[in-house]
Amino acid sequence: MRIRIVAARALTGLLTTAVLVGCGSSAQDRTAGPAWDPAVTAAPTPTASAAAPPSPTASPSPSRSVPTLPRPGNPRGRAQVPAEARAADTRKPDRVIGNGTPRSCTSEAVVAAVARGGVITFSCGPAPVTITMKATAKIRNSTGPRIVLDGGGKVTLSGGGMRRILYMNTCDQAQGWTTSHCQDQDHPQLTVQNLVFADGNSTGDRVEGGGGGAIFVRGGRFKVVNSRFVRNRCDQTGPDLGGAAIRVLSQFKGLPVYVVNSTFGGASGQGGTCANGGALSSIGVSWVVLNSVLSHNRAVGRGANPARGGTPGGGSGGAIYTDGNRFTVTIAGSVIEDNRANEGGGAIFFVSNDRTGTMKIDGSSLRRNPSDGFETRGFPGIFFLGARNPTVTGSTPR
Template sequence: MKCLTYQIIKLALSLFLVFLIFNCSNESIKNDSIIVNNPLENPEDGPPAGNPDGDSAIPSDAGLEDVSNPDTIIGNGSPESCTCDAVVNAVAKGGKITFNCGTQPVTIIMDKPAKVFNNANPEVIIDGGGLVTLSGNGATRILYMNTCDANQVWTTDHCQNQDTPKLTVQNITFADGNSTSETEYSGGGAIWVRGGRFKAVNSRFFNNVCASIGPDVGGGAIRVFSQYNNLPVFITNSTFGGAEGYGNIGSNGGGISSIGVSWTIINSLFSHNKAIGNGGNPSEAGTPGGGSGGAIYNDGNTMTLSIFGTRIEENEVNSYGSSIFFVSNDHSGNIKIDNSIIQNNIGGSWYPIYPSISMHSDTPISVTNSTIE
């Protein structure tokens, strides 16, 4: 009887030990997966999304969209099931789009851009879950929306000012986009947008390029026109470049570029982006034009550039505005900078008030709790 009791106790202890080993092993896997499986946080996968020191408040309309009930899930659990065609088809249908490509980071090579159809769904949300990179492979733009492009279907008689589609990219990386072959809708190496609404949240933009010369073309990563009712594009907790070898490049606006569009940029990072045109806008005699706005290029009339909790550093230009180029043609635009650092940007001239910021001297600019040097 004593022998039987001893065997039962021994078996129980053995089972308990196996449980502890299995449970600890699983916990280790869980902890490792949190680090390894999220390229937005893993330094080995490139700079993380956003300014790590950014702590400015995020308005609800600038934050993440709910994708708990997606309309389309790209992939069946394997990396091979996540293809360019699947992305293109999902974006064409619109709605809430997520990915199921496995538990490890995946790069989807795009051989053509995914295009939003204006009559498909009033919202298009692309959520990479922190694991997905869409790559243009150095050959193509990655994402396109244009409410005034008849090929994407006109839905109103005022395409330049309509409230939908609303396009959101979140928890995702756009890399190696290239729009240099585009002629009619140039600029925007990774993303080109006109009309409706657009925002990027928890996203990264690496090594995207657009046209290298020209006085009014740009947006190595993003180019935007005509947002509904002049509401701002939101860029929240996102990174453009972020380290040497990751920067975006264009004639103007190495990171982002727009005409007549307001931006609100929150807790984000712009670094190592370049505006490589030459001669400004309008082009100086004997030059091809461009080279302004190392990180940000804003042109147009009534518009506001709001920068909160953001770092803009080590961007470079040939002409004007090594960090920011902001020209309001009718002198009705304004700039707001709070809780931000703008420093160590390289090149350019025409800085009437703050170093690295090209603007009209009478443009209202509010700077609080920030460093600009």
């Protein structure tokens, strides 16, 4: 497999070449594929006049003059997907949101179902729907242990530009403590699949450091399959907060977050913006990103981390921002393009403070990811500090 890395500006140096260990079977759960409708991505962008509370009911997504977006993920991705990273079987749901009509699929119904946990699906009628959340859906730590939220390829959950959409935190007493070691427990195990998360906004919410415009996770296990994230955002400044789409802090036994067949941004005007990590952000968490697309996301902070004197800090990791000690990032079969960072890593910012962390990139394409401040010589769009140079399989920079 090959990876193509295209520099945004002339850089010298050679990439290392090594073999990336395969990830297992590529077969997807045959019950999990949605009848995907691109119209679910067409939720309206919030404007300054949209100060009224969001509607409590869902309605078919209105038409909008945006590019027609394909189903999520990279259709040319050939990375093998391990069994634990595949979509969950939802043929026998514990809970169904809605009774077959758009009007029955409400924010209140989503909040209630997520709080109760289990396998959750939607019945909102044959047309795509957008459910504008009036409150953030929060997972109770005593539910599950498995929690699956499956939109069937026709449901958009929208933050309306006003709030975060989904929240899980094993160390939040308000959601219940279930162990004496909340930062390292095997539950809840959250899967989101066949959904669109649009217009989430965690700006001003600095609990646990902030970030996570669409989804915030701490503890347990988490994976994303066949989903799209558009126009999400979080605080625009700050040296370490991030993740316009997703912010993750800690996972059970250091196991990775899987992101499979998913898209973050995908077209001009659809990407996420945050101080750091225009799509994904974490501290001390490993990631495996397979057959996915991350494009048109931006890290908009200024001053990096630690913040330079006279600056608020931030601006690193146009698509992905990772920090911590021992963790890994694996990207395979994916496209990371047209992202931008005001500081370091227009595509990826990776800092392992004790220099034990490692990164592997295989069969992927990185191109047009300018780093306005700094990046690692020979790795266009990447700033990397770890155990050794990233392992990049069969790559040819140009």
